[in-house]
Amino acid sequence: MPIDEGRTFLPVRIAVLTVSDTRTLADDRSGDTLVERLTGAGHILADRLIVTDDSSAIVARLHAWIDDPQVDVILTTGGTGVTGRDVTPEALAQVQDKEIPGFGELFRWLSYQSIGTSTIQSRATACVARGTYIFALPGSTGAVRDAWDGILASQLDSRFRPCNFVELMPRLTER
Secondary structure (H helix, E strand, O other): OOEOOOOOOOOOEEEEEEEOOOOOOOOOHHHHHHHHHHHHOOOEEEEEEEEOOOHHHHHHHHHHHHOOOOOOEEEEEOOOOOOOOOOHHHHHHHHOOEEOHHHHHHHHHHHHHHHHHHHHHOOOEEEEEOOEEEEEEOOOHHHHHHHHHHHHHHHOOOOEOOOOOHHHHHHOOOO
16 A cells, blocks of 8 residues: 655654563563654654563553553563463453454454464454554564554554544544
């Protein structure tokens, strides 16, 4: 789909949250991949943190960034599988106003082309919470590449046609 070069690029302020019991900033390759991709696209890294696979910790961090006017979008990586410690989708459900079901559907379709039926184990999801977009991605570098390159790079580009998430930002809190 086309980028309309006649339109102005609007950088988005993006926070990156890695959900993991074992990763640190020194070895968080998925978080690094997201930061490289978003800054390479011209967006602004608003913040970056790592929290454990604990629903209350995830929810607390999400609320803090949702309430921060310097954060437009939150990208999480990790905790979207089906094991007992994977609780990121449940955390999103606690803060969301509106789910974006097409994100997870499209992510799994794209991922299927890379990893086949193993994509069924992903519960990647997205939502809007008090005017902030939140995208929950799996924790692998391949998954974050698939999500960024196949969906987010274009949907977070204000020049993307026929439509994109950025142009809707001013209207997300309408009643």
